[in-house]
Amino acid sequence: MTNPWDPDRYASDRFYHDLVMAADSVLDVGCGTGGMLRLARESGHAGRLTGIDPYVAALDRARRRTDVEWCVGTAADAAWDGVFELATMTSHAFQFLVGDAELRASLAAVRGSLLPGGRFAFETRHPQARAWLDWNPSRAEDLVDARRRPLRSWYEVESVAGDVVTFTGTTAERDGTVLRVDRTRLRFLSEPALDAYLVAAGFTVDARYGDWGGGPVTAASTEIVTVARRL
Ligand SMILES: C[S@@+](CC[C@H](N)C(=O)[O-])C[C@H]1O[C@@H](n2cnc3c(N)ncnc32)[C@H](O)[C@@H]1O
Structure with missing residues (x-):
């Protein structure tokens, strides 16, 4: 379930690549084989880049690039204390957060890892x-x-x-x-359910899109793309 990372080919990858390159420090939660952060470093990102994922075999592939920090763990294990400007969960990794308790613990951990005002960008398939x-x-x-x-x-x-x-x-x-x-x-969370979890965790929704071109969520949207901000 891990795809090659190619911003020139996939609009979703372009969306995240641009956010990552504009942020000084990035935590990629559910990073898989780490394609996004590896490309960011290759493209000249000079700041802190950290990927975390519970799937050890995927991380082993990510570790071929040693100038990015790779950690084994779930979203709920993200225990950094207010250090990242941007957190991401790409390729629908957010949907792996299934149970209410896991979802709440994950959002709390991601929020805690962000600097005040830091942003959390992710997408989930529209139900x-x-x-x-x-x-x-x-x-x-x-x-x-x-x-x-x-x-x-x-x-x-x-x-x-x-x-x-x-x-x-x-x-x-x-x-x-x-x-x-x-x-x-x-x-597959609905928009209102998703936003209730985000607000309860101390986020506000900065931007919401229904596609990778920045269009709104409509009755035909297949994605719910969210950029939330730590309050
Ligand atoms: C579809 S893959 C996406 C991988 C990568 N983000 C990408 O874009 O190629 C979903 C990833 O989420 C990870 N994952 C599953 N449960 C997770 C959890 N509770 N916390 C963080 N990541 C999780 C999986 O191990 C897997 O690497």
């Missing part, structure tokens, strides 16, 4: 677009792994319970031999 309807085996994709092995992968939804979607991601040989199955739960 009205019901993205999970496309997550089924009829949309299986052929791919080639790092060792050039031809593989096939697909998703399958197990349940939609309130705003929580549980699904599996399967990786198989092209002949259908299953190699691994990963189960994921993602939360």
